[in-house]
Structure formats: C-alpha cells, structure tokens
Amino acid sequence: MKALLALYEKHKQKHGAAALIPPKNPSLKANETRILVFVRVRPLAKKETEAGSRCCVRVVDRRDVFLTEFASEKDYLRLKRLRGRHFAFDASFPDSASQQEVYSTTTSELVEAVLQGRNGSVFCYGATGAGKTYTMLGTVESPGVMVLAIKDLFSKIRMRSCDGNHVVHLSYLEVYNETVRDLLSPGRPLILREDKQATCFTIQIKYIENEFVGLDISYLCHPVNCSINSPDSNLSLKILTGIIAAGLTQYRAYSTDEVMILLQQGNKNRTTEPTRANETSSRSHAILQVVVEYQVKDAAMNIINKIGKLSLIDLAGSERALATDQRTVRSLEGANINRSLLALSSCINALVEGKKHIPYRNSKLTQLLKDSLGGTCNTVMIANISPSNLSFGETQNTLHWADRAKEIRTKATNANEDLLSVPETETDRAKLVLDLQKENCELRMQLARQHQKLMTLQAESLAPPTPPSATSLLSTPPTSARPNEKLRTRSSFIAATETKSKGDEVAVTIRTIQQRVKALEAELEKVKKNHSLQLKQKDDVIRELSQKVSTAKKRSFWDITAANSPSVTTLNGRKTRSHVISEPTAPSSMLLQV
Numbered sequence: 137m138k139a140l141l142a143l144y145e146k147h148k149q150k151h152g153a154a155a156l157i158p159p160k161n162p163s164l165k166a167n168e169t170r171i172l173v174f175v176r177v178r179p180l181a182k183k184e185t186e187a188g189s190r191c192c193v194r195v196v197d198r199r200d201v202f203l204t205e206f207a208s209e210k211d212y213l214r215l216k217r218l219r220g221r222h223f224a225f226d227a228s229f230p231d232s233a234s235q236q237e238v239y240s241t242t243t244s245e246l247v248e249a250v251l252q253g254r255n256g257s258v259f260c261y262g263a264t265g266a267g268k269t270y271t272m273l274g275t276v277e278s279p280g281v282m283v284l285a286i287k288d289l290f291s292k293i294r295m296r297s298c299d300g301n302h303v304v305h306l307s308y309l310e311v312y313n314e315t316v317r318d319l320l321s322p323g324r325p326l327i328l329r330e331d332k333q334a335t336c337f338t339i340q341i342k343y344i345e346n347e348f349v350g351l352d353i354s355y356l357c358h359p360v361n362c363s364i365n366s367p368d369s370n371l372s373l374k375i376l377t378g379i380i381a382a383g384l385t386q387y388r389a390y391s392t393d394e395v396m397i398l399l400q401q402g403n404k405n406r407t408t409e410p411t412r413a414n415e416t417s418s419r420s421h422a423i424l425q426v427v428v429e430y431q432v433k434d435a436a437m438n439i440i441n442k443i444g445k446l447s448l449i450d451l452a453g454s455e456r457a458l459a460t461d462q463r464t465v466r467s468l469e470g471a472n473i474n475r476s477l478l479a480l481s482s483c484i485n486a487l488v489e490g491k492k493h494i495p496y497r498n499s500k501l502t503q504l505l506k507d508s509l510g511g512t513c514n515t516v517m518i519a520n521i522s523p524s525n526l527s528f529g530e531t532q533n534t535l536h537w538a539d540r541a542k543e544i545r546t547k548a549t550n551a552n553e554d555l556l557s558v559p560e561t562e563t564d565r566a567k568l569v570l571d572l573q574k575e576n577c578e579l580r581m582q583l584a585r586q587h588q589k590l591m592t593l594q595a596e597s598l599a600p601p602t603p604p605s606a607t608s609l610l611s612t613p614p615t616s617a618r619p620n621e622k623l624r625t626r627s628s629f630i631a632a633t634e635t636k637s638k639g640d641e642v643a644v645t646i647r648t649i650q651q652r653v654k655a656l657e658a659e660l661e662k663v664k665k666n667h668s669l670q671l672k673q674k675d676d677v678i679r680e681l682s683q684k685v686s687t688a689k690k691r692s693f694w695d696i697t698a699a700n701s702p703s704v705t706t707l708n709g710r711k712t713r714s715h716v717i718s719e720p721t722a723p724s725s726m727l728l729q730v
C-alpha cells in the first residue's frame with residue numbers, strides 16, 4: 137500500500153495536481169450533458185486471498201483510481217518495478233463503500249428527475265465477478281441500486297401525492313444469447329421493433345352521439361406503453377414508436393412490496409450459471425424499466441401529462457475465453473456476451489468521436505440502450521472492478537472503457553410533457569368517477585381470487601401428505617424440462633426469497649390490493665366531495681349573479697324614470713318628480729317618487 141501511495145504522490149508531483157482532476161464538462165454545448173461515470177471496487181474474495189493475490193487498485197480522495205501493474209515474479213529484470221496509471225471519475229467507491237452510499241451518489245438524483253418527467257439510465261459494466269449484480273440487486277441484508285431506487289421512488293410519490301395521481305408501470309427483460317426475453321412472464325422470445333422517430337403520440341377520435349366530430353393528435357416525447365382506452369364516446373389510442381420489445385409485459389405497480397415480489401420473480405427467471413470466475417454468473421443482460429406517468433395542471437388550468445422513465449441495467453460480465461472453464465453452451469454464451477459488449481464499445485467509440493452513424497443495430501443490447509447512450513437521457517455508468525492483481529487485465533480494460541465513456545455527450549433532457557388541451561369538464565369528472573369505480577371493482581375481484589388462492593394453499597398445507605402415484609414416480613424431474621432453463625439461482629438475493637412461502641407472497645399481494653382498494657375508495661370519496669362542493673359553489677355564484685342582475689335592472693329602470701319624469705310642485709311647495717310606467721308589464725309599485 138505504501139508503495140502504491142508513494143507512486144501516486146510521484147505521479148501527482150510529476151504531472152501536477154490538475155492532471156488528477158477530471159475535466160469538468162469539457163466543451164459541453166448548451167443542450168448537452170455528459171454521462172456520469174463512477175467506479176466501484178469490490179473487496180478481495182476469499183478465493184483470491186487464498187491464491188495469494190495482491191491488491192492492485194487504490195481509490196484516492198473518493199474520486200481517483202490508481203491502478204498498479206506488478207512485475208511478474210519471473211521477470212527478474214523488472215522484479216521490483218511498478219508501473220501505475222491514474223484515472224479520474226465523477227466518484228470512485230472503495231471496497232468499504234455501502235450500498236446506500238453508492239445509491240445516493242449515483243442514482244438518487246435520477247429518481248428525482250424521473251418524477252419531473254425526465255428519463256434516466258443506470259448501467260453497471262465490468263468483468264465477470266466484479267460486483268455488477270451485487271451493486272444492482274444486492275442481497276436481502278444489503279439491497280442494491282434497483283431495490284433502493286424503487287423504495288425511494290415510491291416514498292417520493294407518497295410524499296408528493298396522496299390522490300393516486302402517479303401511475304407506475306414496470307417491465308423487466310433480459311438479453312440472452314441475442315434473444316430478448318420477458319422476465320416477468322417468460323414465454324417466447326420478444327421481437328424488437330425500431331422506429332426512426334422516437335416519439336409517442338395519442339390519437340383521440342371524438343364522437344358525439346355516434347357522430348364523428350374530430351381527431352385530436354398529441355405528441356409525447358417518449359414512448360411509454362401501448363394502450364387502447366375506449367370510454368363511452370371517445371376512442372383514445374396511445375401509439376408507440378421508438379425501440380420497443382413487442383409483447384413485453386408492462387405491470388402496473390402500486391407499492392414497493394409488490395415491485396419487490398415482481399423483481400424476485402424476474403430474477404428467478406434470469407439466466408445464471410456457475411463459471412470459474414463467478415459461482416453465480418449472470419449470463420444475460422437484464423434491464424428493469426420503471427415508467428412514471430402523472431398529470432398536473434399549469435397556471436392556465438391545462439392538464440399536463442408528464443412521463444419519466446428509469447432504466448436500471450445489469451450487464452453480463454465481459455470475460456476472457458480462458459476465464460471460464462466450460463466450452464460448448466458456456467463458451468457460446470461467453471461469445472455472445474462479448475459480442476454485445478463489443479457492439480456497446482463500438483457505439484461508445486462512435487459517440488465519442490461524434491460520428492453520424494452509431495452502430496446500435498449490431499446487437500440487441502445496443503438497440504435497447506440506444507436511448508440511454510445517445511438519446512435524451514441522464515445516464516450513469518457504474519464500472520465495477522476487482523482489486524486483485526490476478527484480474528489486472530480485466531480491470532484495466534474496464535477502467536479504459538469507463539474513462540472513454542466520460543466523453544459521451546447525451547442531449548440535455550427536457551421533461552417529457554404532453555399538454556392535454558381538453559379542460560376538465562363535467563363529463564370528464566363523471567368519467568373519472570366511472571373509471572375509478574371500474575378499477576375498484578376489478579381490484580375487489582382480484583382480491584377475492586387471491587383470498588381463494590390463499591385458502592387453497594392453507595388447506596393444502598394442512599392436508600396429510602398423499603403417497604406418490606405410479607405416474608408421478610415415473611415422470612422426469614422438472615429441472616431437465618427445458619435446455620434454456622436456469623439451472624442455478626443466485627445464491628444471495630434469490631435464495632433467501634425462495635424460502636419465503638408462496639402463501640406469504642399471496643398474503644402480501646392481498647395486503648397491497650386491500651391498501652389500493654382503500655386508497656381508491658378514499659380517492660372516489662374525494663372526487664365526489666369535490667364535485668358536490670363545486671356544484672354548490674356554482675349555485676352560489678348563480679344566485680349572486682341573479683341578484684346582481686335584478687339590482688342592475690332596478691337601477692337602470694330608475695335612471696330612465698328619473699330622466700323622463702316632469703317636475704311638479706306639491707301642496708307644501710316642494711318640487712317632486714313623478715312618472716307612471718307606461719309598459720304594460722311594469723307593476724304598480726314601480727311608481728316612484730323622490
């Protein structure tokens with residue numbers, strides 16, 4: 137360590153302290169922002185210590201990484217010589233950094249931005265076994281960025297609105313051997329569709345009493361999901377363009393608990409395999425996307441639709457062919473992983489060099505990351521590295537790419553806003569009440585179904601075990617059913633969740649639905665109350681206005697009377713004016729005297 141520190145100081149003296157400070161937004165144009173790059177060093181693994189490895193990485197001032205190359209023990213000429221290289225990033229985390237610290241520094245601002253209607257992406261990059269999944273997913277005791285981001289998101293939403301205005305949609309997919317798979321409802325591979333214009337628009341076809349009266353087309357800046365909404369008289373079509381995985385499940389999520397269950401389900405479906413470098417190596421790139429959509433009113437009472445998207449990406453590890461000892465399936469996986477990471481590095485190179493053509497189409501991964509790398513998005517890259525000198529090559533490679541990624545510019549994002557010009561009318565409010573009632577009804581039905589499921593599970597657990605039938609004894613175990621099925625689950629995060637019984641999951645879902653039903657009922661009450669309050673206010677205004685009208689009428693009548701009446705002298709000598717209304721409708725009381 138002393139030697140490392142001395143080398144670092146020497147480097148600092150030679151090149152000056154300024155050389156150690158990363159260039160702060162060099163030559164950024166007004167509407168540009170750059171990718172923020174962070175580095176995290178994991179602790180030395182037991183296996184590495186046992187193999188006698190030495191630490192070749194040092195984090196200085198929580199920002200700089202100093203990488204040392206030790207001369208080979210057989211290289212007698214250079215035995216005592218050290219070579220070092222210095223890298224500077226937006227922040228660097230030593231092996232002692234906590235998950236919360238990593239989350240707060242790298243991602244919490246993105247979560248805030250997503251709630252303002254902006255897009256954000258976080259991706260972990262690094263060699264196999266460098267700690268990407270630990271950073272992204274973590275363990276039950278130390279949850280990672282994905283879990284902390286979702287918790288933070290829901291707690292921020294709760295603080296902002298109690299009226300259920302925010303709608304959260306969730307999707308989780310993996311890219312395995314160049315095929316895209318839905319992790320939330322596994323099935324056939326998904327097809328990626330690309331459209332040159334990454335926009336989304338809503339078409340509203342308007343009918344009044346079955347008569348077509350017009351078309352409303354409004355553009356959204358960013359694709360969200362595909363939905364068809366058909367209330368009584370209006371058909372509203374939300375059409376998506378940009379890169380989409382056709383058929384990908386978009387779950388509407390109501391609470392953190394629910395998202396956690398979905399995340400656990402997704403991770404169980406993710407492809408992991410033991411390799412020599414990592415016991416539970418992720419063999420696929422996983423992308424969790426959270427879309428938050430909500431409406432706000434501006435000063436002119438226009439309704440503004442805001443959409444923010446957060447993509448959290450755990451890439452598969454880059455690896456040398458020799459680092460994994462299996463051939464066949466594993467080597468094919470490795471080749472595909474390397475190919476997609478190579479495509480990613482080509483895109484990074486093209487973006488840094490400002491080329492017009494960026495080869496996103498070279499792999500499924502880069503197609504899916506197009507938004508994060510070159511689109512209107514705030515992007516964060518976390519490069520994970522091992523401190524062991526046995527992984528020097530991989531670490532150097534990762535640091536090289538992380539250093540290069542600092543140069544990528546993305547367009548500064550404006551909030552994804554969609555102005556809904558339709559003012560809130562009586563019919564809109566009635567529609568809202570109907571929608572809420574419908575949703576409430578659906579949730580109640582879902583609740584009943586879940587209750588039923590729970591009862592069945594409880595009954596099953598109480599029933600005495602049945603002897604195995606002849607057919608079940610003969611049937612093959614389910615693990616060998618599909619070649620692509622995951623053979624091992626992740627030891628940390630998932631293993632703990634697997635012990636959780638299905639009954640627990642159902643109970644959590646029931647609790648979530650019950651909470652949602654309650655929230656909906658409160659919301660419904662609020663809307664109804666608001667509605668009757670507004671009606672009452674309207675009545676008051678009408679009453680006040682009619683009073684004003686009648687007073688004004690009286691006044692104008694008197695003005696006319698006063699102008700037309702002749703002046704007469706009364707018996708007591710005072711001058712009076714009198715006028716008899718000639719209009720037949722005027723009542724006799726309107727004979728006025730002053």
Ligand SMILES: Nc1ncnc2c1ncn2[C@@H]1O[C@H](COP(=O)(O)OP(=O)(O)OP(=O)(O)O)[C@@H](O)[C@H]1O
Pocket residue numbers: 177178179181231262263264265266267268269270271414416417418419451452453454520628
């Ligand atoms: N910061 C850390 N603190 C403690 N343990 C860590 C840390 N980072 C990684 N580990 C441990 O190191 C091992 C490898 O980490 P992980 O599975 O996250 O690597 P990976 O980069 O995702 O690898 P692969 O690309 O093969 O999936 C795991 O056992 C993990 O628990």
